[in-house]
Amino acid sequence: MKRGGRIDRARIIAEAAARISQELDAAAIMVSGDLSFEGIETGGIPVYYISMRPKSIIDHLVATGKEGKSPAKELSDQLNREASGNVDHLQHAAAIEYVLEGPKSGTIVGVVETRGSSSIIVHSLDENPLIKAMKECEERVRPEVMNAVLKIAFDIALTGREGKKIGAAFIVGDSEEVLKRSHQIILNPYEGHEEACRNVLDRKNWESIKEFAQLDGVFVIDETGIVHAAGRYLDVDGKNIEIEKGLGGRHVSAAAISRDTVAIAVTVSESGGVLRVYKDAKETICMESLQPATRYI
Numbered sequence: 333m334k335r336g337g338r339i340d341r342a343r344i345i346a347e348a349a350a351r352i353s354q355e356l357d358a359a360a361i362m363v364s365g366d367l368s369f370e371g372i373e374t375g376g377i378p379v380y381y382i383s384m385r386p387k388s389i390i391d392h393l394v395a396t397g398k399e400g401k402s403p404a405k406e407l408s409d410q411l412n413r414e415a416s417g418n419v420d421h422l423q424h425a426a427a428i429e430y431v432l433e434g435p436k437s438g439t440i441v442g443v444v445e446t447r448g449s450s451s452i453i454v455h456s457l458d459e460n461p462l463i464k465a466m467k468e469c470e471e472r473v474r475p476e477v478m479n480a481v482l483k484i485a486f487d488i489a490l491t492g493r494e495g496k497k498i499g500a501a502f503i504v505g506d507s508e509e510v511l512k513r514s515h516q517i518i519l520n521p522y523e524g525h526e527e528a529c530r531n532v533l534d535r536k537n538w539e540s541i542k543e544f545a546q547l548d549g550v551f552v553i554d555e556t557g558i559v560h561a562a563g564r565y566l567d568v569d570g571k572n573i574e575i576e577k578g579l580g581g582r583h584v585s586a587a588a589i590s591r592d593t594v595a596i597a598v599t600v601s602e603s604g605g606v607l608r609v610y611k612d613a614k615e616t617i618c619m620e621s622l623q624p625a626t627r628y629i
């Protein structure tokens with residue numbers, strides 16, 4: 333197709349993505365970058381605009397390779413890095429939408445635009461490693477509880493509190509054992525309150541949870557979603573815990589309590605707003621806080 337003598341590349345890409353998604357009966361099209369679907373028939377398949385790929389990853393891609401590499405090898409390495417970065421970005425965005433009422437299963441057709449290139453990616457949500465890890469947590473904690481805690485954690489990671497970044501940790505499930513292995517560092521703000529005011533499944537309680545997230549210590553939540561405590565210090569042995577370098581007491585203790593009990597630990601780091609999930613002492617999820625998608629159709 334030509335427009336003003338120039339091939340309208342963006343439209344060709346969008347039409348191709350729409351065609352592929354219809355032929356595969358995709359659950360959604362997810363677009364990262366500036367690509368319009370106006371006037372393009374998708375057969376009722378929704379189009380989500382996801383956040384752009386973080387610039388740091390793109391910059392990393394264009395870094396030149398080691399000296400002595402042949403130009404062909406250098407180009408193929410760069411393309412591989414770019415492709416895996418795009419897939420990673422789509423997987424992240426799709427997992428966030430999975431938590432936030434987006435498509436739960438099936439195929440996603442992703443279009444990721446970076447500087448000079450456009451990629452169409454066909455992604456299966458059932459094979460998404462982040463979603464798989466979330467489902468594994470749901471074997472121990474009720475799915476709706478896991479979902480509510482992740483939503484609250486994403487919100488804290490993304491917006492902080494009163495413009496200030498904050499960190500937090502939620503220890504979910506096996507609460508009796510978690511309480512045995514911890515103590516209050518401040519008065520427990522949930523002590524003596526009715527269960528209705530302590531349930532994470534009720535959105536009305538989310539504001540106070542986010543408020544208490546500013547306090548030192550962790551939240552202890554049972555598998556049905558009742559918050560038993562906030563401001564709790566975990567008395568755990570952080571030795572032999574292998575977690576990412578640079579992380580401190582919050583993450584070490586979260587990983588350790590997930591080793592000593594069958595609880596799931598969800599953390600938000602104060603420094604980078606990164607959400608992590610620990611299960612059986614291992615980090616099973618690590619996600620940058622991306623802006624939620626906006627749905628176009």
Ligand SMILES: Nc1ncnc2c1ncn2[C@@H]1O[C@H](COP(=O)(O)OP(=O)(O)OP(=O)(O)O)[C@@H](O)[C@H]1O
Pocket residue numbers: 499500547548549550564565566567568578579580581582583584585600601602603604
């Ligand atoms: N054992 C623990 N139990 C509960 N909370 C803890 C524990 N250790 C540290 N914290 C909490 O974590 C906060 C941050 O500690 P630290 O900076 O060492 O952790 P971090 O893992 O680097 O977290 P962040 O990336 O959010 O800074 C402390 O102020 C404290 O509230």
